Amino acid sequence: MFENQDRTNLEELGEFGLIGHLTKNIKLTNESSKKGVGDDAAVLDFAGKKVLVSTDMLLEGIHFDLAYTPLKHLGYKAIQVNLSDIYAMNGIASQVTVSIGMSSKFPLEAIEELYQGIYIACEKYNVDLIGGDTTSSKQGLVISVTSIGYADEADIVYRNGAEEGDLICVSGDLGGAYTGLQLLEREKLIYLENPNIQPDLEGKDYIVERQLKPEARRDVVELLKSIEVKPTAMIDVSDGLASELLHICKQSNKGCNLYEEKIPLDPMTFETAREFNLDPTICALSGGEDYELLFTVKQADYDKIKFKMDISIIGYITEPSAGCNLITKSGTVHELKAQGWNAFKKAE
Amino acid sequence: MFENQDRTNLEELGEFGLIGHLTKNIKLTNESSKKGVGDDAAVLDFAGKKVLVSTDMLLEGIHFDLAYTPLKHLGYKAIQVNLSDIYAMNGIASQVTVSIGMSSKFPLEAIEELYQGIYIACEKYNVDLIGGDTTSSKQGLVISVTSIGYADEADIVYRNGAEEGDLICVSGDLGGAYTGLQLLEREKLIYLENPNIQPDLEGKDYIVERQLKPEARRDVVELLKSIEVKPTAMIDVSDGLASELLHICKQSNKGCNLYEEKIPLDPMTFETAREFNLDPTICALSGGEDYELLFTVKQADYDKIKFKMDISIIGYITEPSAGCNLITKSGTVHELKAQGWNAFKKAE
Known part of the structure; x- marks a missing residue:
């Protein structure tokens, strides 16, 4: 998929270099996002609203097959799968964290494709990427996303409220x-x-x-x-x-x-x-x-x-x-x- | 490590059975934890305080070696590593989500050991486990933790505040x-x-x-x-x-x-x-x-x-x-x- 001249070696870039490269264009758009990538933790402010948190892990060979899954689509899907849980609470999704484990043999351009899909999804759904972790994996591609949202207490819908006749x-x-x-x-x-x-x-x-x-x-x-x-x-x-x-x-x-x-x-x-x-x-x-x-x-x-x-x-x-x-x-x-x-x- | 008669097969238990088994004794102790495991998302209430979020991924063969890492210690460490980021913001850690990917060949008893370490760490640090994901992995053990905490705005300490002479x-x-x-x-x-x-x-x-x-x-x-x-x-x-x-x-x-x-x-x-x-x-x-x-x-x-x-x-x-x-x-x-x-x- 990638020609040799396009390959940038992840080992040369290092973890901080990679994180810096992948996150340099992030702009926080939600008022609740006070501080995103770049410190020990992100800082959020929900001004008294209830906070919703959900998390999902996608593993190569179990949840996706790179033989027919374009990386950009995969990044997009990883975000959608998680936002879906926030919407299922009748909430508004506002932030995600994304952790990626991948072989150091992946060229930078492949990771960029994955992140392109992530960023497209975030932008379309008005969600801020506020943190994450990027690490080498000996065992195929690993993606873990945590999504965060908010709602007024009166608006939250649980699974347990169905009544006879509904x-x-x-x-x-x-x-x-x-x-x-x-x-x-x-x-x-x-x-x-x-x-x-x-x-x-x-x-x-x-x-x-x-x-x-x-x-x-x-x-x-x-x-x-x-x-x-x-x-x-x-x-x-x-x-x-x-x-x-x-x-x-x-x-x-x-x-x-x-x-x-x-x-x-x-x-x-x-x-x-x-x-x-x-x-x-x-x-x-x-x-x-x-x-x-x-x-x-x-x-x-x-x-x-x-x-x-x-x-x-x-x-x-x-x-x-x-x-x-x-x-x-x-x-x-x-x-x-x-x-x-x-x-x-x-x-x- | 595990004798055959002690083995419970993960495939038989299934994902929901396993989650139910592992989470049945959870008691939420933080006032900010309104709803934990069991719906599409957890519901938290920080009553106007700032929310801190951090996440880390631990992969077998990169971050730990099961040859000398007892699973209980590993579960404990996975939590500590994440709480550490919340404390580094001068915040109070209050919740974690834990996603685990593991081979279906692992017996239930091994996963229980891992979770034992997780629960011991949560209890000791007064942190609630409020969600997560449990899935099969073809690629060794994968642990992803997101930690959540809170602080008054005036108490948060960033990396960027050092002054000459400090x-x-x-x-x-x-x-x-x-x-x-x-x-x-x-x-x-x-x-x-x-x-x-x-x-x-x-x-x-x-x-x-x-x-x-x-x-x-x-x-x-x-x-x-x-x-x-x-x-x-x-x-x-x-x-x-x-x-x-x-x-x-x-x-x-x-x-x-x-x-x-x-x-x-x-x-x-x-x-x-x-x-x-x-x-x-x-x-x-x-x-x-x-x-x-x-x-x-x-x-x-x-x-x-x-x-x-x-x-x-x-x-x-x-x-x-x-x-x-x-x-x-x-x-x-x-x-x-x-x-x-x-x-x-x-x-x-």
Whole structure:
């Protein structure tokens, strides 16, 4: 990917040189960011608001495959995945710290690409990069992000507030990131068998992008605020719809009825799942990585929600003894189960 | 280390099972911790105080060697290393998030040991574990910690506040962690050559502990507060005295005179350095990982500081044109240089 003349050696640059180089253009834009990179700790001021903190780690070979993941996309995604958790609390994301471990054999230009994606995401979502750590890794690329945000206490939405009769809503569409991944994995295998065959992803941009470059749904948080709907419970869809809905039901001590026919699927997700002999509904339920927002609202908010193009009502909350059920298109009732992504099963 | 009958398989437990198991006994003790593990993000309330955030990543093979690092010590150290950054801002540490990546071949009991060390450190330093991520790693053990603290604006000490004439002070003694590491590395090599020879660390407890189980100097922050001394600049000694002092001078735009004879060395550090044909002063200047606090105070505070057993005055701040100098025991003047730890040079 990088020609030799473009390579700058990380060992020559050293840790402080690298940090200085990568952070020299940072401008803090949030009023809450008082001091960013360059001291022992960043200094923030939330003026009495509640502070939200979330963290995620992405490891090469587990969460991403550099064979088909451009570094710029990876940097972008690492930020989105974390901001998504702040939005899932109905909060405003304002800062991130980013720690990177990478082989010293990586040229500087590769790290710059990764940081380009990080900075693009930060700028687009108005988030300040305020700190981090950069170190050598003997073991592939390691990315750890902590995201920080804030909210008024009255605005924070937890997972445990769903009440009987509440409507279950989800933003966007589901299963796309997972079918996109299937596609990328297939093309990788074909390429490994015969490097002369170019990857064929034509017409599949949407689902490939869902996998490689997800967008955290800040816009949904803003939409809900603008129509004066405060969800009763909320979570982001990182492990698949089933797993997330079960989290809400368990923590709220409630049951649910989820309607298969209401689950939003993009036609490309549907077609591609079929190509791979996968059930598109299963892709949505267990695929994960869509980073949509799953939330419950009071029935009284139905009129405010019903015509919002990007929000689907997919079921409702029941009493706990009714259990968590999936009602299929044919009308049969199945117990809802999380077969979602298990970070420990994916490993060797 | 672990007998087969004690092994619990991580794959069976799954990510949520593991997180639940590891976090089930957490009790939040800080008033600022409103909601910890169990939602998309933790919720904190600092009631108008400034928030301090710092993060560090520890990678197997770069920052630690499991051949001689007990997991409990490693967990303890991972927390200390991070709290140290909050204390270096003259702040109070109150929360940490901990992300762990590890091979799924690790038994649960090993992870529990690691977390035991984490919890012991949190309890001792009155810090709440409020979130994190646990994932499989194909690449050895990965630990990423973000520490959060708070302070009144007027109490925060940055690196850039040193003034001409200020006294340079350091807590504890230096070079111990580095000589301890030399010892551990030597015994590892001997053991690898002949596994029947037991490691000989007798009488070397202090420096071995400096390496394996450092203590962040919260007590120094408290001491300074109690004697009403606010440092003009402060940093923690993670990369060696020279590197840290140069950070203060550079960011304060000042020079310094550092006196070799004043650098605090424990006799065991001195002896062990000699055993390895190392200059004890170089161990202090460039060894790193001592996690002491290096700070500058006004001359007017001299009387308050001078008899504090655990604080050494090692030099003073000068005008920038005078440069950064080390005055040796024989009286010669050398330019102070950071040869400290370079995370990129240590790697293959």
